Amino acid sequence: MHQPSYKKLHETGELKNRARALKERLECCVVCPHHCKVNRLKNERGFCRAGGAMVIDSYGAHFGEEETLVGLGGSGTIFFSYCTLQCVFCQNCEISHLGEGYEVSPEKLAAIMLSLQKLGCHNINLVSPTHYAPQIVEAIDHASESGLEIPIVYNTGGYEELDTLRLLEGVVDIYMPDIKFGDNDRAKKYTKSARYFDVVKEAVREMYRQVGDLKTGDNNIAYRGLLVRHLVMPNNLANTERIMEFIASEISKNTTVNIMAQYFPAHKALSFEEMSRRITSQEYRNAVKSAKTMGLERLITS
Numbered sequence: 001m002h003q004p005s006y007k008k009l010h011e012t013g014e015l016k017n018r019a020r021a022l023k024e025r026l027e028c029c030v031v032c033p034h035h036c037k038v039n040r041l042k043n044e045r046g047f048c049r050a051g052g053a054m055v056i057d058s059y060g061a062h063f064g065e066e067e068t069l070v071g072l073g074g075s076g077t078i079f080f081s082y083c084t085l086q087c088v089f090c091q092n093c094e095i096s097h098l099g100e101g102y103e104v105s106p107e108k109l110a111a112i113m114l115s116l117q118k119l120g121c122h123n124i125n126l127v128s129p130t131h132y133a134p135q136i137v138e139a140i141d142h143a144s145e146s147g148l149e150i151p152i153v154y155n156t157g158g159y160e161e162l163d164t165l166r167l168l169e170g171v172v173d174i175y176m177p178d179i180k181f182g183d184n185d186r187a188k189k190y191t192k193s194a195r196y197f198d199v200v201k202e203a204v205r206e207m208y209r210q211v212g213d214l215k216t217g218d219n220n221i222a223y224r225g226l227l228v229r230h231l232v233m234p235n236n237l238a239n240t241e242r243i244m245e246f247i248a249s250e251i252s253k254n255t256t257v258n259i260m261a262q263y264f265p266a267h268k269a270l271s272f273e274e275m276s277r278r279i280t281s282q283e284y285r286n287a288v289k290s291a292k293t294m295g296l297e298r299l300i301t302s
């Protein structure tokens with residue numbers, strides 16, 4: 001069994017130091033690239049709408065994730081409420097936009113992580129964790145003290161602050177960013193987030209520096225590395241070719257990339273004619289072809 005790197009950070013006390021350093025970033029919040037600078041320790045709220053306490057919607061063994069995460073026991077998925085993006089096509093808008101869910105303390109989150117491990121899950125899969133990174137690291141420290149020893153998956157929309165990511169080095173075992181757009185202007189229109197592609201490129205470079213290509217062990221279960229997701233959109237709104245070129249030329253041709261076909265016009269997408277339909281089979285084939293043309297071989301396709 002491959003021991004997660006956070007175990008050593010816990011043993012040396014460094015994990016507690018990281019949680020403390022991250023928490024300081026909440027006082028004038030710069031946890032994500034929006035840099036709202038509100039005092040979340042006093043429950044002030046910025047772009048993500050999260051306050052000082054973590055809010056989660058649900059958790060459990062999830063069998064709908066990538067096979068290399070799911071295995072036989074499932075991926076121990078925790079869905080965090082609110083988000084650093086405001087995608088007009090969000091398929092989980094009740095959670096990400098409206099904040100449905102309930103508050104949990106770091107101690108309670110640690111107990112949830114341990115319960116997922118006890119269920120036989122292969123990892124702890126943190127969905128939209130960015131805005132709660134300080135509290136999550138504190139929870140991992142508590143859970144590690146009580147025997148947590150499965151990998152941490154950081155399941156994110158990719159809009160990450162470099163200084164926050166650097167404090168997560170050795171804490172996160174598997175980074176799983178969803179690169180949504182290869183164009184800043186389109187991303188701004190559909191996610192309300194400035195410089196999205198530029199920010200994501202810097203973030204993914206840092207993620208790759210920390211964990212490298214995806215590595216698997218027994219039964220092809222991933223234990224460390226980078227797994228990139230990309231949702232194909234109608235009319236090539238995401239500029240898929242540019243994303244695949246970036247991954248192949250600036251990250252690694254050995255990057256594991258999941259090219260996803262499940263787009264549908266959710267939330268406010270019907271208000272935008274160009275994204276008001278599902279993708280065609282030809283659009284999906286074109287996306288896969290662009291990845292292969294760039295030399296990417298470790299592809300997960302629908």
